[in-house]
Amino acid sequence: MGDVSGYVERPSEEPGWGRLELAAAILVPSALLCVSILLGVCVVQGQRCAYNRAHKNDVEEPLDxxxxxxxxxxxxxxxxxxxxxxxxxxxxxxxxxxxxxxxxxxxxxxxxxxxxxxxxxxxxxxxxxxxxxxxxxxxxxxxxxxxxxxxxxxxxxxxxxxxxxxxxxxxxxxxxxxxYHEHGSLFDYLNRYTVSVDCMIVLALSITSGLAHLHMEIIGTQGKPAIAHRDIKSKNILVKKNGTAVIADLGLAVKHDSSTNTIDIPSNHRVGTKRYMAPELLDDTINMSSFESFKRADIYSLGLVFWELARRCSVRGLQEDFQLPYYDMVPSDPSVEDMRKIVCDQKLRPNIPNQWQSCEALRVIGKLMRECWYANAAARLTALRVKKTVSQVTVLKDIKD
The missing domain is CATH 3.30.200.20 (Phosphorylase Kinase; domain 1)
Known part of the structure; x- marks a missing residue:
C-alpha cells in the first residue's frame, strides 16, 4: 500500500509543473517580443532624430x-x-x-x-x-x-x-x-576676339566698378563689409552679352569687420594664381593685419588684367596677339620663386608698347597699369580712383566724337 500511495501522489505533482512550464513558455517569449519592439522603436526614433538634426534643412523631393x-x-x-x-x-x-x-x-x-x-x-x-x-x-x-x-x-x-x-x-x-554668360571668361574672349577702343573702355570700366564695389564698405543696418577678392585674373572675369564684364570666383575672398578690425582669413595667406601675385605676396612681406594690404594686392592684379585687355585693342587695324602677363619672362606654369625673381628681384613688369601713346585711351590705360603695379603697395591707386579715371576716358571720347 505504501508503494501504491507513493505512486498515486507523483502524478498529482506532474500536472502542476506542466502548467507552470506552459505559462512560462507563453509569457517569456511575449515579454521578450515586447522588449524587442520597444528597443526597435527607440533605435528607429533615435536614428530619425539624428537624421533630422543633420539634415534639418534638407528636403528629399523638390518643393512645389x-x-x-x-x-x-x-x-x-x-x-x-x-x-x-x-x-x-x-x-x-x-x-x-x-x-x-x-x-x-x-x-x-x-x-x-x-x-x-x-x-x-x-x-x-x-x-x-x-x-x-x-x-x-x-x-x-x-x-x-x-x-x-x-x-x-x-x-x-x-x-x-x-x-x-x-x-x-x-x-x-x-x-x-x-x-550663365555664353562668351565665357575674359581670357577666352580675348583669345578669340580683338576689341575696339570703345569695347576696351566698357570692359575696363565694368571690371573696375565690380572691384570697387567689392572693396567698398557700406555702413548701416543693411550694410556690406569690405571684401578683397585675392584671385583677380582674366579667367575669373566673365564677359556678358552686352559687352560688359562681371567678376566671378569669390572662393578665396576675405571680408573685413570694421567694428573689430578683423579679417576672416585662413592661415595660408599665399593664395591665388602665382602669375598674378603682387610683389609683397611673392616675397612674403605683406602686412597680414591690415585689410588695405589685400585690396592693394587686388589692384596689382587688376593692372595685369588691363595689360591683357589693352594688347587686344585694335587701333588702325593693329593689335597684339593675346598673351598672359610675363609670358616672355617665366615658364608657362611659373613657381613662386620664378615670379619672385622677375617681379621682386629684377623689378620687371609687362612691356607697354610705344604705339599705345598714339591712342589717348590706350595711353591712359597704360598709365593706369603702371600706377596699379607699383612695387610699393601703398603707392598704388585705389579701385575707386581707377574707376573714376576710366570714366573720364569715356567722357573725353564722347566729347571728341
Missing part, C-alpha cells in the same frame, strides 16, 4: 515652387528680387533648393580649382552650375557664403542664384548656381 515663386519668373526677376529684398542677401534656402533640383545639366563648359562648371537649363533658360566634390565642401560653403553677403549684388559681380547639396547615398555633389 509655385508656393515659393511665381511660375512666370525668369532668372533676371529672381536676381532683381534678391537685390531688392529686405535681407539683401539672396533667396530663401528653400527657394534655392527648389531651383537647384529642377535644373537639367546640359554640357561641361569648364574646369576650375575645385571642380567642373556646367551649363544647365532652368525653365528654358541657361544657368551656370559650378559642381564641387564633397572633399571641397569648405570651399563650396565659403564661396556660397561670400556670394550671399548682404548688399553684395552689383551689375559687375556675377549674379548668384542658388547653392545646394545633392546626395544620392553613394556620392555627394555641392552645387553653386549662377547666371
Amino acid at each position: 515652387d509655385q508656393s515659393l515663386m511665381s511660375p512666370d519668373k525668369c532668372i533676371k526677376d529672381l536676381i532683381y528680387d534678391m537685390s531688392t529684398s529686405g535681407s539683401g542677401s539672396g533667396l530663401p534656402l528653400l527657394v534655392q533648393r527648389t531651383i537647384a533640383r529642377t535644373i537639367v545639366l546640359q554640357e561641361t563648359i569648364g574646369k576650375g580649382r575645385f571642380g567642373e562648371v556646367w551649363r544647365g537649363r532652368w525653365r528654358g533658360e541657361d544657368v551656370a552650375v559650378k559642381i564641387f566634390s564633397s572633399r571641397d565642401e569648405r570651399s563650396w560653403f565659403r564661396e556660397a557664403e561670400i556670394y550671399q553677403t548682404i548688399m553684395l549684388r552689383h551689375e559687375s559681380i556675377l549674379g548668384f542664384i542658388a547653392a545646394d547639396n545633392k546626395d544620392n547615398g553613394s556620392w555627394t555633389q555641392l552645387w553653386l548656381v549662377s547666371e
Whole structure:
C-alpha cells in the first residue's frame, strides 16, 4: 500500500509543473517580443532624430515652387528680387533648393580649382552650375557664403542664384548656381576676339566698378563689409552679352569687420594664381593685419588684367596677339620663386608698347597699369580712383566724337 500511495501522489505533482512550464513558455517569449519592439522603436526614433538634426534643412523631393515663386519668373526677376529684398542677401534656402533640383545639366563648359562648371537649363533658360566634390565642401560653403553677403549684388559681380547639396547615398555633389554668360571668361574672349577702343573702355570700366564695389564698405543696418577678392585674373572675369564684364570666383575672398578690425582669413595667406601675385605676396612681406594690404594686392592684379585687355585693342587695324602677363619672362606654369625673381628681384613688369601713346585711351590705360603695379603697395591707386579715371576716358571720347 505504501508503494501504491507513493505512486498515486507523483502524478498529482506532474500536472502542476506542466502548467507552470506552459505559462512560462507563453509569457517569456511575449515579454521578450515586447522588449524587442520597444528597443526597435527607440533605435528607429533615435536614428530619425539624428537624421533630422543633420539634415534639418534638407528636403528629399523638390518643393512645389509655385508656393515659393511665381511660375512666370525668369532668372533676371529672381536676381532683381534678391537685390531688392529686405535681407539683401539672396533667396530663401528653400527657394534655392527648389531651383537647384529642377535644373537639367546640359554640357561641361569648364574646369576650375575645385571642380567642373556646367551649363544647365532652368525653365528654358541657361544657368551656370559650378559642381564641387564633397572633399571641397569648405570651399563650396565659403564661396556660397561670400556670394550671399548682404548688399553684395552689383551689375559687375556675377549674379548668384542658388547653392545646394545633392546626395544620392553613394556620392555627394555641392552645387553653386549662377547666371550663365555664353562668351565665357575674359581670357577666352580675348583669345578669340580683338576689341575696339570703345569695347576696351566698357570692359575696363565694368571690371573696375565690380572691384570697387567689392572693396567698398557700406555702413548701416543693411550694410556690406569690405571684401578683397585675392584671385583677380582674366579667367575669373566673365564677359556678358552686352559687352560688359562681371567678376566671378569669390572662393578665396576675405571680408573685413570694421567694428573689430578683423579679417576672416585662413592661415595660408599665399593664395591665388602665382602669375598674378603682387610683389609683397611673392616675397612674403605683406602686412597680414591690415585689410588695405589685400585690396592693394587686388589692384596689382587688376593692372595685369588691363595689360591683357589693352594688347587686344585694335587701333588702325593693329593689335597684339593675346598673351598672359610675363609670358616672355617665366615658364608657362611659373613657381613662386620664378615670379619672385622677375617681379621682386629684377623689378620687371609687362612691356607697354610705344604705339599705345598714339591712342589717348590706350595711353591712359597704360598709365593706369603702371600706377596699379607699383612695387610699393601703398603707392598704388585705389579701385575707386581707377574707376573714376576710366570714366573720364569715356567722357573725353564722347566729347571728341
